[in-house]
Structures are given as C-alpha cells and as structure tokens.
Amino acid sequence: MNRIFKPFLDQFVIVFIDDILIYSKDEAMHIEHLHIILQILRENKLMQSFLNVNFG
Numbered sequence: 001m002n003r004i005f006k007p008f009l010d011q012f013v014i015v016f017i018d019d020i021l022i023y024s025k026d027e028a029m030h031i032e033h034l035h036i037i038l039q040i041l042r043e044n045k046l047m048q049s050f051l052n053v054n055f056g
Contacts, residue, residue, distance in 0.1 A: 004044050005037070013037060 001015045012033045014021040022037055024030035041047035 001046070004040055004046075008033075008036065 001020070002009065005013050005015055005020075009015070012022060012024055012029075014023070020037060022030065022033050024033050038047065
C-alpha cells in the first residue's frame with residue numbers, strides 16, 4: 001500500500017501493516033484528505049464497502 005499512497009506519505013498519511021492513519025491540522029482538511037484516500041482505495045479495488053472501516 002505504500003506504493004499507491006507514495007505521493008501523500010508523510011504529508012497526511014502513514015501506512016502500517018493493515019492500518020492507514022490520516023492526520024490533518026483541522027477538520028476541513030481531514031475531510032478532504034479522507035476523500036483522497038478513500039478514492040485511491042476505490043480506484044485500486046482495495047475497498048469493497050465501509051463494513052470494516054473504523055473511524056476514531
């Protein structure tokens with residue numbers, strides 16, 4: 001997964017073994033970053049549904 005997120009690594013995303021951490025300075029930026037990451041996951045067919053997504 002590091003390969004598909006390479007443009008964003010250490011800018012607002014960190015990838016662990018099976019976790020993706022998205023960090024932002026404020027809520028508006030966080031929502032934008034979240035949309036970017038979810039779109040990348042969809043484009044690479046790595047996300048089928050929100051059933052296994054945890055926010056918190």
